Amino acid sequence: MSSTPSAPSPAPRSPETEFPPTLREVMLRGRWIGMLLLCLVVAGVFAWLGQWQLGRAIDTSPPPPGATEKVLPLDQVVKPGEYLDAALVGQRTQASGSWIPGDFLIVSSRFNDGAEGYWVTGQLRISGTAKPTSLAVAVGWAADEAAAKAAVQRLEKTADGSVVTVKGRLISDEGPVAPPKDQPTRMDRMSPAALLGFWHDTAGLDVYRPFLASTAALGGLDAISSPAPEEHSSVNWLNIFYAVEWAIFAGFAFYLWYRLAKDAWEREVEEFEERRSVADPDPGAL
Structure with missing residues (x-):
């Protein structure tokens, strides 16, 4: 086969x-x-x-020139607890309220026209709000700590519950920093968050995140130098x-x-x- x-x-x-x-x-x-x-x-x-x-990158609606120099009511610029928009940093603002006794505090390392010194700050309890609301206010500058402490004593006498109107520039929180170990109450940054830890009567309190740098000095202090911010570019x-x-x-x-x-x-x-x-x-x- x-x-x-x-x-x-x-x-x-x-x-x-x-x-x-x-x-x-x-x-x-x-x-x-x-x-x-x-x-x-x-x-x-x-x-x-x-x-x-x-x-x-391109802002199609930048603020008009000089917009920060128009004094606006605080509630038209920012709400309690909100961050301040970059375009509104330095906005001239006014707020009405009463000073809280015992809450005039000193912040160090503050420069005024190149000179180092101290700010005196206070808690302004805003009037006409549905719930307690406070704004941190830098009320003036002193060249040395002794002058700042003397201003605190004078300001405490004015904290009698009367309503005052404060005008100034609204500035973002600088952020708290840890104090030196030997000076636990020292503050070198203007931070409402840090001030809140020393304020009184804070139960259920709303707080503005930015602070107000007063354009009119109080308590015999020097006015805080706060020039108009630079105009923002649209790009x-x-x-x-x-x-x-x-x-x-x-x-x-x-x-x-x-x-x-x-x-x-x-x-x-x-x-x-x-x-x-x-x-x-x-x-x-x-």
Whole structure:
């Protein structure tokens, strides 16, 4: 019984008839197509972040020139517990209320036209509010601590519950810092949050986060130097810089994909050259 002859095996291809893959062929493989899609997603996120940052860089409704010099009621500028908008820092404001006895406190490291000294601060209990609400007020500057303490004694005599109106510039909380160990009551920052820890009658109290630097000195103190703030530009260049950074990151995602694919292609070409050199050794080396 004769068997059917099997088909002859194909002759091995000569190294001269084989070619290494092209860079395009490597990039079109499934692995690298998947990597490209991932890079597209990452670049899309970076592009969105850049667009969002660019939108925040341009203020389409900046405050008009001189807006901070118009005296506004406190409740039209900021609400208790809220942070002060950057465009409103230095806004001239007025508030009415009564001073709380025992809460005239001294803040050190205060500069007035380049001279270092002290501020005397008080708790102004705002009148006409539904619940107790207070505003920290810097009432004046003294060159030395003794003068500041003397002003505190004079101001305590005026804290008789009568309603007063105070005008000044509204400034953001400077943030509390830990006092020296040997001076636990010392304060070097004007911070309503720090003052609150020393105030009296604070149960259920609402407090304004910014403070008021009075333009009229009280208690025989010197007036606090508080010039008008610089006009705000409608363009925030820092945000524009961040937007450019996000665009660079998006471009780098594609460059990284290209570089990784090219590295893989170069490795395949090197391996191909090594296989060909083994299969077809140099006759001159024999």
